[in-house]
Amino acid sequence: MNSQSISDATLVSQYIQGDEPSLSILIKRHQQRLYSFIYSKVYDRDVTEDVFQDTFIKVIRTLKRGNYNEEGKFLPWVMRIAHNLVIDHFRKNNRMPKFNNSGDFDIFSVLSDGALNAEGELVKSQIVHDVRAMVEELPEEQKSVLVMRMYNDMSFKEISENTGVSINTALGRMRYALINLRKLIEKHNIVLTN
Amino acid sequence: MAKLYIENPSDSNTLKPKTETINFLLNYSKALNVSVYKGHKFESLIN
Known part of the structure; x- marks a missing residue:
């Protein structure tokens, strides 16, 4: 029988029963669609290749473990796995952002040693x-x-010992000092930003 | 007539996984063996 005419469901069931070439047909049948789907999300050939591979590893493991429920929806199921792996990829990348030093962008333009310039x-x-x-x-x-x-x-304890007033009094004086400083800033119209 | 040195666009634009990736998956599938023991499933890679 021509492999084109065999349905996904039949190929899946043949594969579960140990027919390895069925997997090859399934992969070849859907590779372009799945690969394009992943690439449209990640825009990176290497990442697409990784996600594609991980997707089919998951597919193979699920089928071999007998955890797949055939409902005639092989491709949507594979796409869902790929979609979840793409989300995982972006989550991982958010925690560990990747910087590509290509084109006009230079990583050293956003990194600095923290030292101030002359101004x-x-x-x-x-x-x-x-x-x-x-x-x-x-x-x-x-x-x-x-x-x-x-x-x-x-510390406020040391200040209270040093000045001979209670900690609460020292805290109160500090509070009024800050309030008065703010008033002075407004009064003199001073901008205290770098 | 001058030769045209142009890359075939249909080839360069096709989004397809590498042959190595496909071969890896097929070999992985052949090597993966799931055995069941007392209701537990165990995976082993026979290479």
């Missing part, structure tokens, strides 16, 4: 200077708590 350094020193000047305008108690916390990196 950034200037702006940063200006910001530091402005903040220092505003801290000087704060009431003495608030200023001392803020300096100890932010510049000397002391």
